[in-house]
Amino acid sequence: MRALPDLSLYLVTDSRLIGQKNLLSVVEPALKGGVKVVQFREKSMEAKEIFDVAMELRALTSKYNVPLIINDRLDIAQAVDADGVHLGQLDLPVEKVRKILGANKLIGFTVHNEAQAKAANQMDVDYVVAAPVFRTNTKLDTRGLLGFDGLRSILKVSKKPVIAAGGISLKNIAEVVDMDVDGVVVVNPIMTSDDPQLSAEKFVNMLTPMKI
């Protein structure tokens, strides 16, 4: 049986946000600052390039003893021996992915509403990501925003750990943490920071109540 890692501060990468910077030059300080999970999300590169970057992230996250999750591409996850995959509603079916990946890997699953959260209760997924809670400019294909009410309704029905995602910032994180989520996805505030380590540390400080 797989153990669930600390999901409290969950970084999702987005290479569109870092200009000419190397992805690792942002992720490594973020890890030093206390990021607990790294999800590599990359839609635009060719598979070989995604694989090459994922291999680098695999080495880096292993060094910091942090799980590496690959968005969507189960094949990339297998090829780099990632700790798991993250699936959206439009990705491969969970049951197929579980069968291929085996019982020892993590599967995260995005839910956009209460009905999807209920459906996820019946699936062999390790956690759900409730998204998008707030407005964000990294996901252009967002459905309706959950807001606090939508997030609350998902937390109420979910039997899985729930990570809140979408527009989480230092300004709104206190209220999200108060809602008893299992973690928060952070993208912009860390990916676009001039000091990703300091940014991650600020989030860690806000998350401390979750661990009490």
Next chain:
Amino acid sequence: MRALPDLSLYLVTDSRLIGQKNLLSVVEPALKGGVKVVQFREKSMEAKEIFDVAMELRALTSKYNVPLIINDRLDIAQAVDADGVHLGQLDLPVEKVRKILGANKLIGFTVHNEAQAKAANQMDVDYVVAAPVFRTNTKLDTRGLLGFDGLRSILKVSKKPVIAAGGISLKNIAEVVDMDVDGVVVVNPIMTSDDPQLSAEKFVNMLTPMKI
């Protein structure tokens, strides 16, 4: 040990060419007409949709006892139990894919020149696709055209079965077949045909010398 199937008439699908038609409404008559391999190539759909269509193609090709190959997405190939994958120079590394897929599945590999064909000789791939031989409007990212000379140089050095691809039509196929290729990839002449079965039959007739 896997047996190499008849590769002589190798259909690569392209949903951009069929407008509002259902892909199966083109592929099934093509199979009736004698297509020997179906490669499902789809870059624009979400993974779930690719999976759904691939499942339909899996059932259809099994009915006609024809191998189904998935372009690029090893994970889709595994999820639908396809007969193999096709990799380009910018896809996942062959050795990783072979390790994940196992020895019983087919791996095809695209080569654009003699050097890549020589490199492929050392890889655990079942066949190479030499491309693009002629001009085509389905592949916008083509490198230099091989022409007859380039195809000949690949055939000369390759120790793998060679399938010619790119702009193969009824007008030029006779000369390609004369060069002793192991098969031809056909896209446009079948995908855009009003009568895919008849189109496939015409190609089969031109390929008959390959079987003597």
